[in-house]
Amino acid sequence: MSAMVEIRSVHKSFGSAQVLRGIDLEVAAGEVTVVLGPSGSGKSTLLRTINHLEKVDSGWISVDGALVGYRRSGDRLYELREREILKQRTGIGFVFQNFNLFPHLTVLENLVEAPIAVQRRPRKEAEAAARRLLTRVGLTEKADAYPKQLSGGQQQRVAIARALALEPTLLLFDEPTSALDPELVGEVLDVIKDLAHQGTTMIVVTHEIGFAREVADTVVFMDGGRIVEQGPPAQVLDHPRHERTRAFLSKVL
Amino acid sequence: MPSDTLDAPAVSAAPPAGPAPTGPRIVPRRRFGQWTAAAVLLALLALALTSVVRNRAFQWDVVADYFLTSAVLRGLGLTLWLTVVVMVLGFALGTLLAVLRLSGNPVLRGIGWGYVWLFRSMPILVQLLFWFNIGALYPVVLSVKTVNLLSPVAVAVIGLTLHEAAYAAEVVRGGILSVDKGQLEAAQALGLGAGRRLRRIVLPQAMRSIVPPAGNMLIGTLKGTSIVSVIAVQDLLYSVQLVYHRTYQVIPLLLVATLWYVLVTSVLSVGQHYVERHYARGTAGAR
Numbered sequence: 001m002s003a004m005v006e007i008r009s010v011h012k013s014f015g016s017a018q019v020l021r022g023i024d025l026e027v028a029a030g031e032v033t034v035v036l037g038p039s040g041s042g043k044s045t046l047l048r049t050i051n052h053l054e055k056v057d058s059g060w061i062s063v064d065g066a067l068v069g070y071r072r073s074g075d076r077l078y079e080l081r082e083r084e085i086l087k088q089r090t091g092i093g094f095v096f097q098n099f100n101l102f103p104h105l106t107v108l109e110n111l112v113e114a115p116i117a118v119q120r121r122p123r124k125e126a127e128a129a130a131r132r133l134l135t136r137v138g139l140t141e142k143a144d145a146y147p148k149q150l151s152g153g154q155q156q157r158v159a160i161a162r163a164l165a166l167e168p169t170l171l172l173f174d175e176p177t178s179a180l181d182p183e184l185v186g187e188v189l190d191v192i193k194d195l196a197h198q199g200t201t202m203i204v205v206t207h208e209i210g211f212a213r214e215v216a217d218t219v220v221f222m223d224g225g226r227i228v229e230q231g232p233p234a235q236v237l238d239h240p241r242h243e244r245t246r247a248f249l250s251k252v253l
Numbered sequence: 254m255p256s257d258t259l260d261a262p263a264v265s266a267a268p269p270a271g272p273a274p275t276g277p278r279i280v281p282r283r284r285f286g287q288w289t290a291a292a293v294l295l296a297l298l299a300l301a302l303t304s305v306v307r308n309r310a311f312q313w314d315v316v317a318d319y320f321l322t323s324a325v326l327r328g329l330g331l332t333l334w335l336t337v338v339v340m341v342l343g344f345a346l347g348t349l350l351a352v353l354r355l356s357g358n359p360v361l362r363g364i365g366w367g368y369v370w371l372f373r374s375m376p377i378l379v380q381l382l383f384w385f386n387i388g389a390l391y392p393v394v395l396s397v398k399t400v401n402l403l404s405p406v407a408v409a410v411i412g413l414t415l416h417e418a419a420y421a422a423e424v425v426r427g428g429i430l431s432v433d434k435g436q437l438e439a440a441q442a443l444g445l446g447a448g449r450r451l452r453r454i455v456l457p458q459a460m461r462s463i464v465p466p467a468g469n470m471l472i473g474t475l476k477g478t479s480i481v482s483v484i485a486v487q488d489l490l491y492s493v494q495l496v497y498h499r500t501y502q503v504i505p506l507l508l509v510a511t512l513w514y515v516l517v518t519s520v521l522s523v524g525q526h527y528v529e530r531h532y533a534r535g536t537a538g539a540r
Contacts (some may be wrong), residue, residue, distance in 0.1 A: 053438055090444035100439035104457045104535045114443035146535040
């Protein structure tokens with residue numbers, strides 16, 4: 001299978017802090033990649049560079065064959081115009097740790113905002129699609145509720161539906177269950193698993209080892225801005241080759 | 254007022270007598286200090302009111318005579334028109350300035366800051382007089398005499414708007430900063446353009462913190478427009494002044510203006526309540 005996402009020697013610093021120190025990673029279409037690692041290992045930053053929410057300092061990233069955020073000419077990468085970057089982003093769904101639903105809009109309005117504004121879909125059609133998505137995440141009857149009236153787990157499911165509304169080819173999850181009460185984690189993971197089984201290409205940053213074991217095609221372990229090791233879950237989770245991975249897993253398992 | 258009564262110790266409840274299935278009866282602390290203060294203030298208020306009614310110098314009959322005269326109503330109309338125009342233009346310019354001040358470009362940021370600094374530093378009265386005498390600075394603009402270009406009302410609109418915008422910019426900027434950064438990121442991740450992000454996602458949420466100070470400004474502007482009487486614009490205040498310069502009934506005519514200002518301010522305060530409720534939708538405890 002061809003690479004849906006290709007990341008090549010990506011570096012990123014915030015001031016003097018080097019957050020990414022040369023990341024190389026490929027994600028095949030239809031695969032689920034789970035990124036594990038301690039806080040500050042750079043995994044969220046890496047995810048955010050994939051849809052250009054963070055700019056890389058060097059290296060490049062391509063999604064579905066197109067460079068993210070840049071146009072190559074000779075040996076230079078020119079940053080794209082805002083409009084072109086926004087268009088690229090519509091193909092990349094992003095789910096945030098804190099949901100980031102729009103609190104002043106109803107659930108349905110949250111879902112149709114981008115399809116109507118960005119993809120110029122007729123409101124009727126967008127709303128019908130949005131209701132189908134809500135059914136898919138089990139929230140059919142919450143269309144007219146405001147986000148604050150929902151539980152954390154329900155809000156995150158709405159956020160997933162919102163990301164899906166643009167029919168992206170790639171989904172990015174940034175610690176989707178870290179802000180949830182423990183008893184609400186399951187319902188969100190179930191929705192993500194469901195998507196995985198339908199062949200959606202996904203990169204999931206998470207601390208849920210059990211989820212990684214069950215759903216991931218590839219597990220990536222990051223530490224200190226580098227990928228320490230990667231491979232199938234059975235290998236990385238059960239027979240880690242690196243001391244650092246073993247130490248991390250022994251603490252979280 | 255003796256300070257020890259302000260913090261009177263709790264009066265202990267009587268021991269339970271008779272059948273009290275829910276335990277001893279609870280008696281709230283008696284706040285004698287507050288009661289005394291309330292009584293004293295009520296007495297003073299009554300005194301003031303009787304004096305206002307009894308003192309013939311207030312000339313309430315004259316107030317009634319002039320309250321609805323066409324000259325006063327025309328002045329009121331101009332005051333209201335000026336308030337609305339200045340508020341709308343001031344906030345439009347202020348929003349633009351707020352966006353400048355939040356720009357990533359240091360020059361744009363600096364220009365926004367400089368505007369706010371300049372127009373907040375200049376007393377509005379001084380600024381109005383400057384615009385009124387603009388002909389002394391620039392006698393001719395585009396081969397038109399500036400004296401003919403700017404009527405007193407135009408001067409009033411320009412001066413008040415530029416002043417208003419400096420304050421509105423800070424109010425809007427504060428509102429935008431109060432919106433969680435994740436909201437902007439979510440909008441970006443969904444591919445929404447910059448204008449749409451501002452109009453549809455950021456400003457509606459910023460309104461919750463913009464409306465209370467904006468309401469304050471609206472009321473301030475309503476009364477602040479009275480300053481244009483110095484450049485002979487016939488607003489509410491200047492209209493009553495024109496009358497009392499003729500009749501020497503200064504106090505009753507100032508009362509006419511005051512009553513109108515109070516009346517309009519009261520209406521605006523009620524309106525603000527409903528606007529605040531509108532923008533609170535989607536937050537916990539509001540629907």
